[in-house]
Amino acid sequence: MADRDRRQPDSRPETPADRAQTRTDPVREAPESDAERRHRRAQFLRELNEARELRDRVQPRRARAARMRQQLRMRTFRW
Structure with missing residues (x-):
């Protein structure tokens, strides 16, 4: 309980957005x-x-499906 009393009232964990604003x-x-x-x-x-x-x-499985879709696109492409 004593640790909580010593903290600042608005102390909160620092977020990445906070770090980006303070970075120079x-x-x-x-x-x-x-x-x-x-x-x-x-x-x-x-x-x-x-x-x-x-x-x-x-x-x-996802990679194979993507390859198949790409092959289909290439087959249906008109020069």
């Missing part, structure tokens, strides 16, 4: 270079591809 990102002097942007994009695409492969491994 350093201001960059120079804009991001093309090489940095390409590197970040390549990293993102690698992680995205890895996540898709993992999802396909853990949900084989």
Whole structure:
């Protein structure tokens, strides 16, 4: 009971939104270079591809159904 009395009246658990508001990102002097942007994009695409492969491994029935739908779309596509 004594611990509750010592807390501030409006103390509550910090939420991610609260942390985002209090976070201060350093201001960059120079804009991001093309090489940095390409590197970040390549990293993102690698992680995205890895996540898709993992999802396909853990949900084989859904992955097979998605492949079948894609094949059907490709067969019905008109050039």
